[in-house]
Amino acid sequence: MKTIITGDRPTGRLHLGHYFGSVKNRVDLQYDYDTYILIADVQALTDNFEAPEKVRKNIYELALDYLAAGIDPKHSHIYIQSMIPEIAELTIYYSNLVSVARLYRNPTTKNEVNQKQELFGEKGEGITYGFLGYPVSQAADITGLDGDLVPVGEDQLPHIEQTREIVRKFNHIYGETFKEPEAYLSTTPRIKGLDGNDKMSKSLGNAIYLADSEEEITKKVMSAVTDPQKIKKDDPANPDICMVYYYHKLINNNVDTICAECKAGSRGCVACKRELVKALCDYLAPIQERRHYYEEHMDEVEAILKDGTKAARKRAMEVMKRVREHMKLDYFENNSNE
Ligand code: ATP
Ligand code: MG
Numbered sequence: 001m002k003t004i005i006t007g008d009r010p011t012g013r014l015h016l017g018h019y020f021g022s023v024k025n026r027v028d029l030q031y032d033y034d035t036y037i038l039i040a041d042v043q044a045l046t047d048n049f050e051a052p053e054k055v056r057k058n059i060y061e062l063a064l065d066y067l068a069a070g071i072d073p074k075h076s077h078i079y080i081q082s083m084i085p086e087i088a089e090l091t092i093y094y095s096n097l098v099s100v101a102r103l104y105r106n107p108t109t110k111n112e113v114n115q116k117q118e119l120f121g122e123k124g125e126g127i128t129y130g131f132l133g134y135p136v137s138q139a140a141d142i143t144g145l146d147g148d149l150v151p152v153g154e155d156q157l158p159h160i161e162q163t164r165e166i167v168r169k170f171n172h173i174y175g176e177t178f179k180e181p182e183a184y185l186s187t188t189p190r191i192k193g194l195d196g197n198d199k200m201s202k203s204l205g206n207a208i209y210l211a212d213s214e215e216e217i218t219k220k221v222m223s224a225v226t227d228p229q230k231i232k233k234d235d236p237a238n239p240d241i242c243m244v245y246y247y248h249k250l251i252n253n254n255v256d257t258i259c260a261e262c263k264a265g266s267r268g269c270v271a272c273k274r275e276l277v278k279a280l281c282d283y284l285a286p287i288q289e290r291r292h293y294y295e296e297h298m299d300e301v302e303a304i305l306k307d308g309t310k311a312a313r314k315r316a317m318e319v320m321k322r323v324r325e326h327m328k329l330d331y332f333e334n335n336s337n338e
Contacts, residue, residue, distance in 0.1 A: 004029060005147030005181070007038025007081070010058035011048060014065035015207035017191035017200035020250060021153035025186050027070040029151065035076040036145055036312055037066060039305075042081045042088070043138070046131040047116055063301050065210055068291035077308035081141065084309070086316035090140035090323060095133060097169045098162070103132050108158045115203055139163035143178045145315045150181050154189035155199065174326040188250065196225040196243055208247075208280065210287050217284075218277050221247075226269050236265035244269065244276050253279040 006026060008018060026037060039062050044055045059080060066078055081087060103109065109132065113124040120127045138159050142150055143166075150160055160183040167178045190199060193206030200207045208220055224244050230237035239245035239262040248258050253276070261267035294301050324330045 001034045002148040003146055004033040004035045004149050005142045005145050006151050007040050009040045009044040010055050010062045011044050012058060012202040013061050013209045013211055015200055015209045020188045020191050021186055022151045023069050025151040030075040037076055037078045038081055038141055040081045043134050046134045047119055063305055064291055064294050067294045068287045073304045077311045079309040079312035084313050084316050086320040087140045087144045090144045091137040094136050094139055094166050097166050098136055106135055106158050108155050135159045135162045139166045142181050144319055146319055147181045149184050151184040157183055177326050194220055194224040194243055211291055214281050217280050221273050221277050233268035234265045237262050244272050247276055251279055251283045
């Protein structure tokens with residue numbers, strides 16, 4: 001059976017971007033793959049190092065969201081990155097195989113540094129060693145458990161490419177040790193924000209969360225960007241530039257009728273938004289029901305994390321044994337020095 005390794009940073013709750021960009025794929029694939037889902041707390045600390053309590057709290061939020069979304073602990077291991085020291089060890093060995101210039105060229109890192117000027121300076125001059133290097137630790141996350149397939153959103157492609165480069169270099173120097181993992185994109189690899197921004201993102205504040213209440217969803221959808229040319233209720237409009245239609249399409253709600261009515265001018269934006277609120281609430285209802293169950297059973301969540309972490313650690317230890325042999329770091333094995 002092939003192995004899936006993927007995960008998210010515990011920096012907040014999961015939103016529709018995460019769900020349609022990658023989590024839904026993991027739910028669908030977990031029955032056919034050995035599935036490991038990483039809660040990347042070490043990576044979250046790279047730009048939240050001053051907020052350890054936020055990261056810790058969000059570990060549980062993320063675990064709840066995974067279980068709510070349909071990640072089945074009988075078929076998937078959910079685990080905590082910082083509890084697998086082998087990943088940190090492998091990151092150090094990998095850091096010799098990547099130039100600093102190569103890390104600066106990574107377009108996703110560049111984008112993120114631009115978004116985090118408060119933390120890293122206007123021109124990114126204050127970027128930390130840890131943040132610049134997080135794609136290297138991501139390579140260790142994936143290969144440290146012998147991952148084959150990585151279901152992720154589009155913004156992660158440069159990181160997977162970086163992982164593949166490291167694997168090739170490692171194998172060339174130390175002998176065949178790792179396979180090159182592959183990204184697995186969904187049919188909707190980049191979900192836009194309600195504000196029309198290219199990406200729905202926690203940091204951009206334009207997200208609908210899986211756990212949002214009807215009230216929150218209503219507030220957000222009512223402010224969503226529609227065709228600016230449509231002034232009056234019965235003006236015809238272009239659904240292709242409307243975020244409300246975009247989300248109707250995403251959850252496959254009454255798409256043909258909405259498109260036709262919008263173009264004909266027989267559908268007002270307010271009614272269309274109300275219909276979207278209802279459709280989203282219906283879509284999210286089973287997810288939220290599962291979340292409520294687990295919120296009432298946090299002891300089960302804790303046990304799931306503990307078991308998942310144990311399984312992941314076991315695997316990482318096996319991989320690191322191989323790595324240490326190939327790197328001639330396997331001291332004191334077989335009592336060879338006695
Ligand atoms: P942050 O703002 O803290 O970076 P984020 O919303 O960008 O948060 P991440 O935790 O960085 O979320 O991303 C986790 C996973 O979700 C990645 O695989 C990423 O590609 C995917 N993802 C996040 N946002 C989207 C989106 N809008 N569309 C598709 N995939 C997404
Ligand atoms: Mg991100």
